[in-house]
Amino acid sequence: MYQYMIVDVFTDTPLAGNPVAVLLDATGLSTDQMQSLAVETNLSETTFVLPPQGTADVRVRIFTPTRELPFAGHPTLGTAVALAHLRERRTLVMETMMGDVEFTFQRDGGRALTARMRQPVPTWEPYEHAATLAEGLGVAPAEPVVYAYRNGPRHVLFPVRDIEELSGLRPDLRVLSTLPDMSAFCFVGVGTHWRARMFSPAYGVVEDAATGSAAGPLAVHLARHGRTDHGRQIEIRQGVEMGRPSTMTATAWGQGDRFDAVEVAGAAVVVGRGEFLIDGVEGGGPA
Template sequence: MPRLRYVFADVFTDTALEGNQLAVFTDGRDVDDATMQAIALEIGFSETVFVLPPESGGTVRIRIFTPFSELPFAGHPVLGSAFVLGAPLQLDVITLETGRGNIPVRLERDESGRIVFGRMEQPVPSVEPVADTAPVYAALRREGSELPVERYENGPTFILVAIPSEEDLAAMNPDTAAVAALGNTGVLCFAGSGTTWTARMFWSGGEDPATGSAAGPLACHLARHGRIAWGEQITISQGAAVRRPSTLYAVAEGGNGLIDRVEVGGQAITIARGELKL
């Protein structure tokens, strides 16, 4: 009977039972595609990771599954996997091979050697305007955005919508069926000022507590539209509405509307280890 070892982590938090849940199977070599997908459905977290030997110069290769499909890249699975694997490998930088290329993650440790923070260099997203915003506003039950509504793609796809205030953001109650009808995209709604922002991300599965792959695009969006300076780190609070408070940090480097580099950071904590028997 095969036994697959796993680690459960909460990502973008240092507190158990907060942040975004992640399952990491540390040796996926003997697991076929169909079984990976079935395990992800069994676990039921937004993402489950399977670790494999590297193929293109990275430290390891990872495959990321939602309960229903495989993703080329996602933020909290990359950061969480780096925390899980970085401790036994004793590396300061771990490079994860993903469907969107190799993602380096710099790990910071305290005096005891414990990993306390990670910073991942994300794929630079593509950007395009959303030509027809009416379905987006209808799904959100909103009438407009404080900034241009644009679509960012860095593996997953996100539509960004600026909300006037954090109070308005907290009160949002989107039409979930209409959000799902927008297609294979998330809608990141955000409010704030300066370097402090709050976000809520709605998608066909509901609301995400911490969306690492959208944090980088948010920093890009704010810099491109003059709300922050290029190279300025922002702090993003997310997840309070679903009782999974999370904190993300993001920096976008560039200028003249062009994005050169994107980095997203945060913490993670291991909360369980075990074996799955098949």
């Protein structure tokens, strides 16, 4: 039997934010079984906690319904909060395929915990299929160049003109599904307040309620283009159109096009517990 928690991430309200299923000890599961369990939960991501291979406290593997991701934002933050609920922690170091990710926690006496994580600093380049992406979204980008950022997953930051245009997006998923290894992170805002939506048939996610791994790249993008200051925290609201409102904060420190650190933070709340009864499934073994 494999125990799990369901955590709603980037919210302090149950049944809002972006849910993640966290298998608290996945020792003995094969990669194929992890992928099958990610299909079974039918959430945007499912995580699997394992003993660390290095000096971190835990190792975590992250699966969408279609693939494994080397890093993702809301699943890692939700996993960290789940583990902090099991044993009171002030800090946690999590081993991912993109390196170790550090978390610090803030408790407010309620069910929710706020976690801050240092993300991998992304790389970026102009996106080579911007015209096809615009066709699939049904709108032209509000900036002359569309950039793809990678910090594990590849997020294409697609600027739109106003909140009405953002909320009115009805993407053609047949077109978006032809674009491999990417999510379309559509955004609009000014100063420290931003709104976003994310679509990614390539990652098995029609629309995502909160994309923490894109929040850090957005802070980097805005600082690079002088739309916010380096080291200034921004707030990102996502999931509004899905009825799953989420709030993330992100900060990027550096100068010009050089970035030294990226931090993303938000609250999360445990909303469910259970167990998968899969002992003895053929093909099991060490992950």
